[in-house]
């Protein structure tokens with residue numbers, strides 16, 4: 274059959290260029306990425322064989338094999354997992370389907386300095402392409418379980434790849450790296466040295482549930498112990514972090530690790546992580562949730578929505594439930610009371626972990642908030658049961674602080690101040706220049722400045738915090754102990770007010786004299802139940 278030469282998608286080409294000209298200093302991680310992919314493929318084939326009894330597949334010895342050839346300077350990583358069809362090779366290996374890729378690449382171009390680009394690439398994670406850090410040519414041969422033909426793929430990482438259908442190949446995938454010359458400046462290690470390979474596997478992939486063997490050997494290089502099933506005291510931070518990278522496909526250490534166990538009628542283990550950086554698709558519709566479901570060590574599904582609510586979609590990890598059937602469907606999961614109970618417990622645990630973090634390490638919590646605060650605020654609408662806990666976690670800016678919690682605000686409230694004041698707007702500057710603030714600042718009151726579009730929505734739904742009503746400074750009559758304007762003033766201005774009222778008839782409900790302002794001549798005040806200008810804009814943008 275004939276060999277075709279195809280072009281990488283433009284974004285992929287740029288990313289490959291960066292990888293080939295290797296800006297990432299820790300090149301060892303290419304092996305972690307290949308093993309991680311192989312492990313996923315083994316998980317999938319086992320699951321598929323359990324669900325689909327007709328599938329022609331041998332699952333007797335699922336494993337990963339590493340073969341080094343010193344003479345030819347090649348390194349091959351083989352698995353007998355699910356494999357890929359021809360079209361899957363084209364779509365999965367030839368393109369980067371991840372949303373946000375374009376933006377990362379734009380940033381990379383704008384920050385040519387090595388440290389910054391390393392940071393970005395680490396944040397993005399590049400999986401399979403990381404092989405081009407150490408190889409000047411990569412060959413992949415794969416046959417999908419149940420299919421009779423196989424696919425050959427090869428590339429030097431320079432714009433194009435070759436693809437061909439083969440008559441036969443073993444089930445699964447083998448990836449051969451044609452290693453760069455050993456003495457080349459950016460290839461400091463000999464990746465054909467067995468000790469080096471052993472060391473990398475031990476360091477990054479020890480917990481992989483499938484045996485990883487050197488070709489021709491029986492004894493696995495990894496201990497294969499499911500990390501979540503081990504006692505916490507026996508797992509090191511490094512092991513947790515490497516496991517995180519495997520499940521999350523992230524290249525950066527997590528911010529927090531949560532390892533818990535549920536005992537009693539429904540046993541489960543959960544190993545969850547709060548990442549230190551938000552993925553690019555956190556706010557895109559198809560952004561995925563990161564909790565995988567296992568049943569007694571068997572991988573069942575990615576992205577298990579039944580285990581974690583939408584607003585905590587940034588949490589990554591694994592839940593291993595002992596008493597579920599292996600071919601449980603999403604429909605059944607949705608109905609399962611015990612799964613619902615697990616979900617409630619996970620949410621409580623994540624929120625309490627964040628609360629502890631806030632108390633213990635303000636700076637780290639600040640990082641968390643910058644990355645995920647906006648998602649967490651969605652919880653104020655989505656999860657009324659945990660509203661109190663969520664209100665304790667949110668950070669807002671105010672006229673007195675760049676960042677404050679509601680509790681800190683309450684502690685600073687003036688004697689006699691009953692309400693928590695806030696003003697919403699498009700930006701801090703806009704709010705600060707608003708005449709609405711004047712009277713409050715004059716009285717020494719602090720006002721929360723809410724500039725995130727979702728703020729408009731939740732402040733509407735949350736009536737109070739700690740018994741203190743949340744009150745917009747731009748809505749209704751705010752009781753600031755305003756005195757009525759003196760009678761003679763009212764008389765003086767009566768004609769002007771009537772004239773203004775007539776002129777602005779289309780736009781405002783009423784023009785009245787107020788003692789609220791100190792330096793500005795006039796301001797517009799919304800009715801208690803009006804929507805605010807920002808919200809109006811947001812609705813308009815959404816086409817409503």
Ligand code: ADP
Nearest residue numbers: 310311314356357365366399400401402446522
């Ligand atoms: P990621 O693992 O984050 O999805 P990768 O670049 O590592 O990104 O891999 C891209 C995709 O290619 C994988 O999601 C998987 O579908 C497919 N793939 C890679 N390696 C293998 C393999 N050994 N067996 C089967 N599919 C694979």
Ligand code: MG
Nearest residue numbers: 309310400401
């Ligand atoms: Mg991968």
